[in-house]
Amino acid sequence: MLVLPLLVVVLFSFGERGAAGGYVPAFTLDNYANLAARWTAFQNTILLAPLGTVLCLLIAYPLAYYLAIKADPRWRTILLILVIVPFWTSILIRSYAWIQILGGNGLPRLIAEFGFGRPRLINTPFAVMVGIVYGYLPLMVFPIYVALEKIDRRLLEASADLGSPPWRTFVQITLPLSLAGVATGSMLVFILLMGEFLIPQILGGGKVFFVGNALVDLFLQSRNWPFGAAVAATLVMVMLVIVTLYLRAMKRLSGGRDDVAMM
């Protein structure tokens, strides 16, 4: 039930386009040869999805660290729930909020009133980035928090007792032990970002488009399904390759331990 649809996508990608859109069975690689026509979308995705993942990670890690190690245990649960709650509500409406903030009458006007000119924010890669970090931050915080929380506190105390400064404890103990969470979080965010459609559509205004936007265009507007299927299949393939490489690299980094796996 779950795998069949993916197989159908691959099958479609070898087909030809019917006269009125749709699909005519065939075996051709033309659709794959044609991929270059959507190169910009692939380029944007391959550049911006990893960048968004890294930004999420940089912002999420200190927050997860605070929640897991520094925060008062009485407040911990409620603080954690507060991070997750936005993630479960409609991403569509949350992105819409950023149109109001970054649009001409939001932040840019505020900046103009302070006399710094009136920068254009909406429909730029910057706006898409803000939307991405906003949308996916909770997904990154959670796995890192779980990994940090599992760390045996006695290790940290022992390190302090032996006279190592806090930064050294962090680099030598906390960070390596939390890598599993970092790997899981980055993977989750990265996979979902590769297929993102809404955020670039709403905050990029059709100027900053991802593969997801190309897919919607091919399937719903220009109705070139076989080509769309080829784009989708390529996307999944690229995703799988990057995920495999990343997991392998993380495994090496953490000294070949097995717990650096997804989920």
Place this chain on the structure above:
Amino acid sequence: MRLYVIAVYLFLYIPIGIIALFSFNAGRHAAQFAGFSTQWYGKALDNPFVIDALKTSFTVAMTSALLATVCGTLAAVALQGIRGRLRMVYDALIYMAVMVPGIVIGIATLITLVTVFDTLNPLLATLFGGKAPPQLGLGKGSLIAAHGLFTMALVIVIVRARLQGMDRTLLEAAADLGAPPMRSFVQITLPQIAPAVLAGFLLAFTFSFDDFIVAFFVAGSETTLPIYVFSSIRRGVTPEINAIGAMVMAASLVLLITAQMILRPRKR
């Protein structure tokens, strides 16, 4: 450190606050706050397109969540009896369904459904004949199928977590006392997993109700609330969208918090 954390929380909640704040804007421009008013809520609820979309969304979410809950719970119970390699394959498949980007699910479901319809429709035409043979097409049915399928994975994950925490000796005791499997399922398993089943239902409902991307692909000519909001956003920013957004957010928050409360106290 503390300042940083506060800043992140502000970053997370200011946009939500802005949606809510401007939904009470008396002026018609979304950018300037011109006094308090609830007129936009009234306008939104008077708009027949909004009401239609809301009805569609509700029907789809309710039906698909019910389907997903029943099938998902049964699947979770059945999976409990499977061990070893086969179990690992099933687990991997379920996690995949939770993790694959919505757009891929949307496309895959669209293509599959259309292929199935294209094979079935001529068959229906020859079976029924006449001028207007029944036709299968995209619409509420395909929405329910697609949502039911991908929220089912969610229900399975939640119910299974609860099943794994269950005391197995109770089931053995029931079997020893001669209860048939069906009876011990109804009298022992079901009451114990009931909170997880209910929470799974609420989450599945919220997922379906909030989903845009899958619906966008398989809705055909139907309009769900997120699809309506999306096409309104393209036409511009208005306080009416804020009002709809605020209501949808409030509704999903209530459902989510209820689901959390049902799951939490018994977990410990």
